Amino acid sequence: MAFPFKIQPMAPLSALKSDNWPENQPPSFRPPLRGFTPPCMGQSASSRLLTLSQSRDFTNDLPDECLALVFGSLTAADRRTCSLVCRRWLLIEASCRARLSLHARPSLLQAVPPLFARFDAVSKLSLRCSRRTASVGDEALALIASRCPRLVSLKLRSCRDITDAGMDAVARHCPDLRKLSVGCCCFGANGIDVVLRGCLLLEELSVKHLRSLHDSTAISGPIAGVTSLRTVCLKDLYNAQCFAPLIASSPKLKTLKLIRCSGDWDPLLEAMAGKVPGFAELHLERLQVSDRGLIALSARVDLEFLRLVKTPECTDAGVAAVAECSPRLRKLHVDGWKADRIGDDGLAAVARRCVGLQELVLVGVNPSIRSLELVATNCGSLERLALCGSDTVGDAEIACVAAKCTSLKKLCIKGCPVSDQGMESFVSGCPNLLKVKVKRCPGVTPECAERLMASRSGQLSMNVEPVDEGPDDEQRIVAAIDEVEIQESNSGGRGIEQAVATAGLITTSWKRRCATMKMLSGLIAARRNVVAFATRKWSSQGRTILSLVNAEHQHGR
Numbered sequence: 001m002a003f004p005f006k007i008q009p010m011a012p013l014s015a016l017k018s019d020n021w022p023e024n025q026p027p028s029f030r031p032p033l034r035g036f037t038p039p040c041m042g043q044s045a046s047s048r049l050l051t052l053s054q055s056r057d058f059t060n061d062l063p064d065e066c067l068a069l070v071f072g073s074l075t076a077a078d079r080r081t082c083s084l085v086c087r088r089w090l091l092i093e094a095s096c097r098a099r100l101s102l103h104a105r106p107s108l109l110q111a112v113p114p115l116f117a118r119f120d121a122v123s124k125l126s127l128r129c130s131r132r133t134a135s136v137g138d139e140a141l142a143l144i145a146s147r148c149p150r151l152v153s154l155k156l157r158s159c160r161d162i163t164d165a166g167m168d169a170v171a172r173h174c175p176d177l178r179k180l181s182v183g184c185c186c187f188g189a190n191g192i193d194v195v196l197r198g199c200l201l202l203e204e205l206s207v208k209h210l211r212s213l214h215d216s217t218a219i220s221g222p223i224a225g226v227t228s229l230r231t232v233c234l235k236d237l238y239n240a241q242c243f244a245p246l247i248a249s250s251p252k253l254k255t256l257k258l259i260r261c262s263g264d265w266d267p268l269l270e271a272m273a274g275k276v277p278g279f280a281e282l283h284l285e286r287l288q289v290s291d292r293g294l295i296a297l298s299a300r301v302d303l304e305f306l307r308l309v310k311t312p313e314c315t316d317a318g319v320a321a322v323a324e325c326s327p328r329l330r331k332l333h334v335d336g337w338k339a340d341r342i343g344d345d346g347l348a349a350v351a352r353r354c355v356g357l358q359e360l361v362l363v364g365v366n367p368s369i370r371s372l373e374l375v376a377t378n379c380g381s382l383e384r385l386a387l388c389g390s391d392t393v394g395d396a397e398i399a400c401v402a403a404k405c406t407s408l409k410k411l412c413i414k415g416c417p418v419s420d421q422g423m424e425s426f427v428s429g430c431p432n433l434l435k436v437k438v439k440r441c442p443g444v445t446p447e448c449a450e451r452l453m454a455s456r457s458g459q460l461s462m463n464v465e466p467v468d469e470g471p472d473d474e475q476r477i478v479a480a481i482d483e484v485e486i487q488e489s490n491s492g493g494r495g496i497e498q499a500v501a502t503a504g505l506i507t508t509s510w511k512r513r514c515a516t517m518k519m520l521s522g523l524i525a526a527r528r529n530v531v532a533f534a535t536r537k538w539s540s541q542g543r544t545i546l547s548l549v550n551a552e553h554q555h556g557r
Helices: 045-053 064-072 076-082 087-095 108-118 138-147 164-173 189-198 240-248 266-272 291-298 316-325 344-353 369-378 395-404 420-427 446-455 470-481 484-491 495-502 510-556
Strands: 099-103 124-128 153-157 179-183 204-208 231-235 255-259 281-285 305-309 331-335 359-363 384-388 410-414 435-439 461-465
Touching: 064 087, 076 087, 099 108, 108 138, 124 138, 138 164, 164 189, 179 189, 189 204, 189 240, 231 240, 240 266, 266 291, 291 316, 305 316, 316 344, 344 369, 369 395, 395 420, 420 446, 435 446, 446 461
Parallel strands: 099 124, 124 153, 153 179, 179 204, 204 231, 231 255, 255 281, 281 305, 305 331, 331 359, 359 384, 384 410, 410 435, 435 461
Antiparallel strands: none
16 A cells, blocks of 8 residues: 555664663653654644655556546546646646537638647547638648548538538548538538538538528539438528438438428428338427428327427327327427417327327417316326416416326426416425426416425425516617617717616526517617618609609790
8 A cells, every 4th residue: 555655664672772761761751763753843734744745746656547537527627727737647638638629710720730739539629710700711621630530520610711622621531420510601512412422420410501502503413311310400591402312311310400491391201201210309490391291200200209399380280190100209399389270189189199208398389278187197207397478377277287297397387377376286286396497477476486495395496587577678668769879879889788778678687688689679770771761762752853843944944
C-alpha cells in the first residue's frame, strides 16, 4: 500500500538503553528516536500532510486510460481547465476528446492543421457560423475531412460558402459517417446525394433551411436510398418532395419528421406503406396531409409515436385508423389548432385500442368527459398528460383524471377553465403524481398549489404561473405605437423596446418578451405598410389630377 508520505526507519533498540538516557531526567521523559524529525510547533495535521504530499504527484501512478475516463466525465469548461495543469494532461485530454464544436469563420482554414494535429481522435464535429458573416469554404471542409477519417457525426450550421464539392470531399474521406445534420446552407440536393452514395452507414439525416432546393437544375436525378438510414428530419424546405424517393426506399427507416415543408405528402405516406416494416415514429407539423395518407400508412405499419401539429385536413377518421392498426402506440401528440376536426371519436378509438399509451398531449382539442374517462380507465400505463387550450376541460374532467389515472406522474394544464375546486381532487387522487404545471388558468391560485404540496408531504412539485393580461396588452401596445418613431430616433434603434417598457409589458419571461416584441413589430410593420400604401395612393391621385389640370389648361389654349 502506498502512503502519502515517506516512512522513516525506526531507531535501533540500542537507542532505548538506560545508559543512553540523559541524566537527571524524570522517568516519564523519552528521548526522540533516531531518524525522526519532529513537526514544527503550531503546524496543523492537514498542513503537515500537505507538506509531505507536495513532494510527489500521485496522478503519475494512474494510467493514461484512467485519466481519459476521468476527463470524459467532465464538462467542456472543466476539460479546458484540466488541460492547463501539465503537459501530460494536455496530451491525454486532447487524445480522448471525441466531440469538437468550432466557429466556422474563414480564418479557420489556417488553424486546421495544428488544431486537428492536437485533436486527432475527433469523431463528432460541429461547424457553426453566423448568418451575417462569411463561413468556411470547400477547401477548409475538405482539409478537415481528410484529418478526421473516423468522423461519425457532422453538423453544419449557416455554412453558406460550402458547395457540393465540399460535401463530395466529406463523402470521400469519411466513409463511416453515421449522422449528418445541415441547416441554413446553400448547397443543393446533389450535396446530400453524394454523401448518401459515399457514406453507406449513414443512419440519421436532418436537413433544415437548405437554400438551393428550389433550383430544379440542382437535382440531377433521384436521391439514392440508403439501407442503413433510420431517421429523416426535413424542416422548412421549399422543394422537399425530392427526398420522397429516399424516404420510400429506406427499409430500416424508423422515424420521419416533416415540419413546414411545402407540397402534398399523402403520396409519400402511401408509397411508404409496405416498404418500411419497422417504421415507428411519425411527426407531421403544418403540412398538407390528410386522412388518406394516415389510413394508407397505418394499414401496413404499427406506429409507436404519432405527432400531428396543425394539420387541419386530419380528422377523427385518420386518428381512429392509426389507433385501430397500432395497438403498440405509446405517445400521441395532437395540436388540433382549435379546428374541432379531432375530438371525442378519435380519442375514444385510442382509448379502446392503445391500452399501453404512456404519454398524451392535447393542444387546441376539446375533449369531453366521456373520452377522457375512457382514456383514464383503459390506459392504465398513462404517465404524462398535457391539456392545453381546451375550452371543455373543467373541474369535472380534472376530477375524473385524478380519480382514474393512478399511474400519472406528470400533468400540464394550460389555458383551461380549471379552478381550485378541480385541483383539490389531487389531494387523494393520482398517488404517483410527481410534477404539476398550471399556466394561464385564472381559477387556480398559488394557495391551492401550496395546499396540494403540503398534503403530499413534499413529494409533489407544483408550479402555477400567473395569468397574462391578453386584451390589455394589445391595447397598451397600440397606444404605445404612436411614440415608437420618436423613441427610435432618440434612442438609437431601441424604440420598440422602450415602447414595450412604456406599455408595462417587459417581464422576466423570455418567451413572453419575444412574443410581445413580435406582436409589436408586426403591428408597427402593418401600420407602416398602410401609411406607405396610402401615401403612394395619394401621390398617384395627385399626379393624375395634376395631369388632368395640365391637359385642360392646354385644351383651353
